[in-house]
Amino acid sequence: MKKVAVVALGGIAGSLARWVISLAMDEKGFPWATLTVNYIGSVILITVLLYAKHHKDQRWWWRPALGSGFCGGFTTYSTFALKVDRYFAVHDYTSALSYAAASLIGTYILVLITHELLKKKLV
Numbered sequence: 001m002k003k004v005a006v007v008a009l010g011g012i013a014g015s016l017a018r019w020v021i022s023l024a025m026d027e028k029g030f031p032w033a034t035l036t037v038n039y040i041g042s043v044i045l046i047t048v049l050l051y052a053k054h055h056k057d058q059r060w061w062w063r064p065a066l067g068s069g070f071c072g073g074f075t076t077y078s079t080f081a082l083k084v085d086r087y088f089a090v091h092d093y094t095s096a097l098s099y100a101a102a103s104l105i106g107t108y109i110l111v112l113i114t115h116e117l118l119k120k121k122l123v
Helices: 002-024 032-054 062-074 077-089 093-122
Strands: none
Touching (some): 002 032, 002 062, 032 062
């Protein structure tokens, strides 16, 4: 039950953080806020995973709170999919493919860069 509570609290914090970013950024055109939170979330998650891999911490709660909770509430694959679907629905294939590529390729590149930068520092 404790893990459920920390994941829930992390999810609340992540969802609120995503909401604040979406209020601060204009999403009337390109979905910059969604792209931004997914980029940030991927960097946070790879950092948590790498740190947890190399450091056995007695405080068990931070991994589920940050990984599943915060990052799960913060990032939003469903909104990504919805935005791509909306672009396709109005036959805006260039925007759909640009956004999908920016999301998938950009996230992958950020994860690789973060991994390379942190793997030596965390060992």
